[in-house]
Amino acid sequence: MVSLDKAVIARLHKGADHFEVLVDPHEAAHVIEGKTENILSALAIDAVFSDSKKGTHASTESLQKHFNTTDVITIAKEIIQRGDIQLTTEQRHEMQENKKKRIIDLIVKNAMDPKTKMPHPRTRIELAFEEAKVHVDPFKSVNQQMKTIVDLLRPILPISMEQARISVKIPPEHVGKAYGAVRSFGILEREEWQSDGSWIGIVKLPAGMQTDFYDRLNTITKGNVETRVLT
Numbered sequence: 001m002v003s004l005d006k007a008v009i010a011r012l013h014k015g016a017d018h019f020e021v022l023v024d025p026h027e028a029a030h031v032i033e034g035k036t037e038n039i040l041s042a043l044a045i046d047a048v049f050s051d052s053k054k055g056t057h058a059s060t061e062s063l064q065k066h067f068n069t070t071d072v073i074t075i076a077k078e079i080i081q082r083g084d085i086q087l088t089t090e091q092r093h094e095m096q097e098n099k100k101k102r103i104i105d106l107i108v109k110n111a112m113d114p115k116t117k118m119p120h121p122r123t124r125i126e127l128a129f130e131e132a133k134v135h136v137d138p139f140k141s142v143n144q145q146m147k148t149i150v151d152l153l154r155p156i157l158p159i160s161m162e163q164a165r166i167s168v169k170i171p172p173e174h175v176g177k178a179y180g181a182v183r184s185f186g187i188l189e190r191e192e193w194q195s196d197g198s199w200i201g202i203v204k205l206p207a208g209m210q211t212d213f214y215d216r217l218n219t220i221t222k223g224n225v226e227t228r229v230l231t
Helices: 025-032 060-067 072-082 089-110 122-132 142-153 172-185 207-221
Strands: 008-014 017-023 049-051 163-170 187-193 199-206 226-230
Touching: 008 072, 017 025, 017 060, 017 072, 025 072, 025 089, 060 072, 089 122, 089 142, 089 207, 122 142, 163 172, 163 207, 172 199, 172 207, 199 207, 207 226
Parallel strands: none
Antiparallel strands: 008 017, 017 049, 163 199, 163 226, 187 199
16 A cells, blocks of 8 residues: 555546545556556555545445446556546646657667668657657557657658568677577577578567667677668
8 A cells, every 4th residue: 555645546436436546656557557457556545535544435326336346456457447537737747758658668668760670869759759749648558649649740750560580690700609599588489590600590570679680699799790770
């Protein structure tokens, strides 16, 4: 449970009645996104109110009528998932910024320019967010918002969320270290060991990770590696 001084109101209307629980906004967001089933961790107090500011508890009759139960955890979960959560301006801004960062992180990792087959720099994606005036909902999961946001960005920034397939050839003197690095970046679709001890493989990885992939291999092999993006 969280302290009362950090809690906000989650409110759900059912007909003429309304029901409130006091929650931690961050923990409530985790409940909404399905990251936790521990409803108690989101509550400041295990009680359902008709008016939390006055300390008026919802009646047993009204709970039974609208929720078919008086179990606080079951009712609180429905209120959090279906109701409105009253955030302060500062709380909403903080949660939106955190969610925005996670969405941009995912786009940077998985997106590429469909023409060049290369990833977009993070700054370019951030500028496109501003130009498209993207609104991030602090209480919707990243996956729920991703398609809508990418669609908003496409008129400004050509984006493909496809994965990249890259052919790699590593000379024998670097296979020991480089092989593990290749596998750590993505899915190995095919591999062949050559008679001279060199290794050839095809790896599929998130498009936005290509630059990191090339940098890692070039560091390990001191630039003595062959790579080619496959169509």
